[in-house]
Amino acid sequence: MDYVKAREDMVRTQIENGGIRAIKDKRVLDVMRKVERHRFVRRTEQGVAYSDRPLPIDCNQTISQPYMVALMTTLLDLKGDEKVLEIGTGSGYQTAVLAELSREVYTVEIIERLGRQAKGILGSLGYKNIRFKISDGYYGWPEFSPYDGIIVTCTCLKIPDPLIDQLKDPGQMVLPLGGRYPHILTLIKKERGKIETTSITGCAFVLMAGRH
Secondary structure (H helix, E strand, O other): OOOHHHHHHHHHHHHHHOOOOOOOHHHHHHHHHOOOOOHOHHHHHHOOOOOOOOEOOOOEEEOOOOHHHHHHHHHHOOOOOOOEEEEOOOHHHHHHHHHHHEEEEEEEEOOOOHHHHHHHHHHOOOOEEEEEEEEHHHHHHHHHEEEEEEEEEEEEOOOOOOHHHHHEEEEEEEEOOOOOOOOEEEEEEOOOOOEEEEEHHHHHOOOOOOOO
8 A cells, every 4th residue: 555645645635625724734734744644553454544534443442533633733733842741642643743743742641551552653663752651641741741732632521620730821722522422622722821712623532531
């Protein structure tokens, strides 16, 4: 399979046609063309790795639809020098995209097997600017806060207060909210001590694990 062509087709037909095409989005589009999604899925799924849908990974989790990865990343508006917190390492695909676009990524995964698999894959691909933690992502990673941006790749019933506390001022966080489908992809901006919340679009994510 020509994976380079598959990524180019993915960006053109799914992401650009979905509305992510402005000049300011060019860095995200370039990274979506570069990061090899097929390396983050099961061997049996590699032939459909660039299809317009989420795919199953181990432990009853999923790797997000490429458009959703691009959209959430675009909403963080990364310039290249940020410190980013990711909640839900999962397969490591979103982690890789963030690592290409920011200075440092701190990623938290509650399922040890997934966290270790992602660490191995990302290490084999040569990423040096990612730190990994196996923990309950609801509580973030306070040791290295504040973060310029926070991304949550699982739906939350409410905005986790610890993540608001760990978000830099100014800073922004993107996460899905809601217990029933469709979940609502939400952008949170923190500026001058105030929190502004904007609903972006409907979406579907696995529920944040853990007891909160």
